[in-house]
Amino acid sequence: MTKIIAVDLDGVLCEDTLGYDHLAIYHKKPIKKNIDIINGLFSRQIFIIIYTCRREDARISTEAWLKTNGVHYHVLVMEKVYFDVYIDEKRKFQAIEGM
Numbered sequence: 567m568t569k570i571i572a573v574d575l576d577g578v579l580c581e582d583t584l585g586y587d588h589l590a591i592y593h594k595k596p597i598k599k600n601i602d603i604i605n606g607l608f609s610r611q612i613f614i615i616i617y618t619c620r621r622e623d624a625r626i627s628t629e630a631w632l633k634t635n636g637v638h639y640h641v642l643v644m645e646k647v648y649f650d651v652y653i654d655e656k657r658k659f660q661a662i663e664g665m
């Protein structure tokens with residue numbers, strides 16, 4: 567069975583900021599260490615879902631940011647969804663340290 571991991575974008579793969587600014591999405595700083603971990607999991611055939619509560623009108627800029635910063639993933643979900651395991655800014659990577 568393929569493992570599926572859902573990873574929050576803001577606060578995990580890029581800096582988290584208060585409030586919402588559509589243009590600021592392009593300028594958020596990547597968290598390289600976490601991106602490297604996710605890319606390593608992707609290369610091990612683990613299915614990666616990136617989720618964010620950003621509005622749907624930010625999809626194109628979000629996808630561009632992911633591409634520019636070399637994030638490998640299978641699906642981008644533009645809403646909070648429900649999974650067995652979350653990797654978000656509250657839990658960081660504790661859930662996958664043993665994978």
